[in-house]
Amino acid sequence: MSAASAPAELGARTDAAGRLLAAAEPLAALQLRCGGTLPGPIAIPDLAELVARAGAYRLRLARPIAAEDGHEAVRAWVEVVPEMDSAGAFAGCRLTLAHWQTAPLPAEDAEALVSRHAEIDRALAELTARLDARQCLLAVEAEGEDLAAALATMRGGIGRPWTDFVAIAGDIHRQPLHWRLLDGAELTLPGSARHWRARLFPHGLPGGEPAGFELCLTSDEAPPEGLPEVPTLSGERLVGRDLAPVLRQPIARIIANAETIRARMAGPLADEYAQYARDIAQAGEHLLSLVDDLADLEVIESEQFATAPDAIDLADVARRAAGILAVRARDRRISIAAPDQAARLPATAEFRRVLQILLNLVGNAIRYAPEGTRIAIELSHVGGEARITVADEGPGLRLEQAARVFDKFERLGRSGDGGSGLGLYISRRLARAMGGDLVVESTAGQGARFTLGVPAG
Amino acid sequence: MMTRPADPKPADSAESELRLALARDDAAVAGVGPVLRHLLVADEPALFSEEVVARVRAALTDLSGQLCHAVTVAHGLDAPLPPEDPAVARLVRALAEVPGMLAHVHALALEAQLAAALQARIGLDPVLSPLVQALVASDQQRTAADAMHFLAAQARLHRQIGTMHLPLGELPPELLHGALEALRETLGGAGGTLHPDFAACAEPAAEAIRARYDERASRAGLAARLVTGLGGGLIAALQLPHAGVALFASALSLACQQDRAGVVLAMQGGQHLRLALMLRAAGLRTAAVNENLAALDAPPAPDALGRLDAARAARLLAGA
Numbered sequence: 001m002s003a004a005s006a007p008a009e010l011g012a013r014t015d016a017a018g019r020l021l022a023a024a025e026p027l028a029a030l031q032l033r034c035g036g037t038l039p040g041p042i043a044i045p046d047l048a049e050l051v052a053r054a055g056a057y058r059l060r061l062a063r064p065i066a067a068e069d070g071h072e073a074v075r076a077w078v079e080v081v082p083e084m085d086s087a088g089a090f091a092g093c094r095l096t097l098a099h100w101q102t103a104p105l106p107a108e109d110a111e112a113l114v115s116r117h118a119e120i121d122r123a124l125a126e127l128t129a130r131l132d133a134r135q136c137l138l139a140v141e142a143e144g145e146d147l148a149a150a151l152a153t154m155r156g157g158i159g160r161p162w163t164d165f166v167a168i169a170g171d172i173h174r175q176p177l178h179w180r181l182l183d184g185a186e187l188t189l190p191g192s193a194r195h196w197r198a199r200l201f202p203h204g205l206p207g208g209e210p211a212g213f214e215l216c217l218t219s220d221e222a223p224p225e226g227l228p229e230v231p232t233l234s235g236e237r238l239v240g241r242d243l244a245p246v247l248r249q250p251i252a253r254i255i256a257n258a259e260t261i262r263a264r265m266a267g268p269l270a271d272e273y274a275q276y277a278r279d280i281a282q283a284g285e286h287l288l289s290l291v292d293d294l295a296d297l298e299v300i301e302s303e304q305f306a307t308a309p310d311a312i313d314l315a316d317v318a319r320r321a322a323g324i325l326a327v328r329a330r331d332r333r334i335s336i337a338a339p340d341q342a343a344r345l346p347a348t349a350e351f352r353r354v355l356q357i358l359l360n361l362v363g364n365a366i367r368y369a370p371e372g373t374r375i376a377i378e379l380s381h382v383g384g385e386a387r388i389t390v391a392d393e394g395p396g397l398r399l400e401q402a403a404r405v406f407d408k409f410e411r412l413g414r415s416g417d418g419g420s421g422l423g424l425y426i427s428r429r430l431a432r433a434m435g436g437d438l439v440v441e442s443t444a445g446q447g448a449r450f451t452l453g454v455p456a457g
Numbered sequence: 458m459m460t461r462p463a464d465p466k467p468a469d470s471a472e473s474e475l476r477l478a479l480a481r482d483d484a485a486v487a488g489v490g491p492v493l494r495h496l497l498v499a500d501e502p503a504l505f506s507e508e509v510v511a512r513v514r515a516a517l518t519d520l521s522g523q524l525c526h527a528v529t530v531a532h533g534l535d536a537p538l539p540p541e542d543p544a545v546a547r548l549v550r551a552l553a554e555v556p557g558m559l560a561h562v563h564a565l566a567l568e569a570q571l572a573a574a575l576q577a578r579i580g581l582d583p584v585l586s587p588l589v590q591a592l593v594a595s596d597q598q599r600t601a602a603d604a605m606h607f608l609a610a611q612a613r614l615h616r617q618i619g620t621m622h623l624p625l626g627e628l629p630p631e632l633l634h635g636a637l638e639a640l641r642e643t644l645g646g647a648g649g650t651l652h653p654d655f656a657a658c659a660e661p662a663a664e665a666i667r668a669r670y671d672e673r674a675s676r677a678g679l680a681a682r683l684v685t686g687l688g689g690g691l692i693a694a695l696q697l698p699h700a701g702v703a704l705f706a707s708a709l710s711l712a713c714q715q716d717r718a719g720v721v722l723a724m725q726g727g728q729h730l731r732l733a734l735m736l737r738a739a740g741l742r743t744a745a746v747n748e749n750l751a752a753l754d755a756p757p758a759p760d761a762l763g764r765l766d767a768a769r770a771a772r773l774l775a776g777a
Contacts (some may be wrong), residue, residue: 057633060671062682077685079673
């Protein structure tokens, strides 16, 4: 046991209802780790009892308390002074804590732990059922509004296996499975948006075949209250929200430093080292675009994804895309034929997303077309659709390649060229989200023509 | 025990009252046999020695006297209730009925008796044990101050118990609360007191006693604070010849999460297996357990104890 670096004595206050109003560290932290709030009801059992007792007796108490927060055992000396207001009514307690000591929790007895978890699951079960030896329903009880539908259907299906009434995650077997396989299974219930876990407690002599079961369904999620919770986009966006921002900066620094070396800005350098530096910079750029692609993928694959259509000029977007990629194209002696300055093609789409698609299409063309060839960006207006086509003079796609090229992570057998296999998949998803489409027509040996169509403006 | 068939229709209320009184007397008579047998042939007479019984009676009478005095003070008289006032005797009986009161008072009497025995046999001072000496001399100011406060309180209580006194402030808060409830009921009940005015004074008297009470200042409170502050050094207080009876009982109570009165009871002859289990539950090795048993002039613990770990010993105690 070790004395924490706590002050010699620390104070706290409670109100007449026994809620902790203020507490010095480390008591405040312990209150939070025990699941309480500040201010809020005391979440440390020993302390709550002591304060309640001091209030009930109106006596000054002084006791040691013990607590656990799941990681540490805490012991402390607590002095509780009940205080009266000017009218003589109990107003709350003043607490003084001393001798704050912490120690790692001893390992828990495995058997005791299992039986305690079983007790907890039983106590928290929101749906319980009695099953016979074949796991067929005998009786069902449930509480909670979102369980009413499931309860009604299960009660209508007494005598059938309980697994007929739930959807078990990842389950492909015929039901019912052996009970040990179903014990702890994740499942969903019709009519409930929550995720549930099944616990099966067998009846009968230990060691023998169970004569029946107690089924308990528990959920880690609270029952719905009032208005259903609005799902938020950010809740699911691990890459875009959490990873991409922290990855971009270090990767950008790797690229910048590699470029510095490659350009021999820090002094003379043998050619092969400059080459390595270029490889590093390219790998970094690949990593950066992969991060961007994954963040995009996450966004467009979420159910709430929507674009913000606007009145735009496709010719203008095409010229901008050509301008952005002009340097890269020149590196490979490829020319880009963009629509001339006078061309106009009004459309209804989101500018940023159309530009993203065009950069992907033109970028692919630059990457895969032979050096010294030409990329054409053509505009057309067909029916109610404004179209923009990117045509290259590369090897083109065979029929079966064209069928797969929009698949997620499809690389058509390529590797090591900086592609992620996500660009076209994302582009097509974006096009379709804007009410249009992205298609390819190609004959092997005659180049590929990718056409983006969006509603005309 | 005499048994009578229950009469479903008592003739009148006078008869039913008689029946009730008779049933109460039956219960008292029923207790005579076992108590007398225990006093005559028990292996360990110390639990109910005449000294212990006298101390228990004296403690209850003293508590009752303090409560009555608080009532007269609240009434404006600074004088004790006359001993012939029936309220005094009734209050002693009511105090004995407070749950846990007899066990506590009995434990204090046993503790005093044991401390005196250890002083005679191994020269262990009931107030200033080697551990208390060491703690008073601690270079940690907080520990030294806690130890000094405990030393003063222990010396005071030792003297008070020796002179058959027990201050209200030495009761645990649960028992003090029970005692104040007993006071209210006794004075408020029929035929309570020679001075009917006193009944109205029970509440202000209780309020005054509450205001004076502070568990922290009691001997048990100071001992608990001192041993809590020892942290890992608590193990030093689990050696009876080193810590002395008072600190040893408080430390063991804290370490094995058992009631202090229960620990004192386990230190008596005939209860040493329980003590050994408590020490084991507190994490002591068999050798250290046996050193404590030897100090109490008890035989070593059975070998089975060595095969129990602390957690199992604690479970055994909790289930016992």
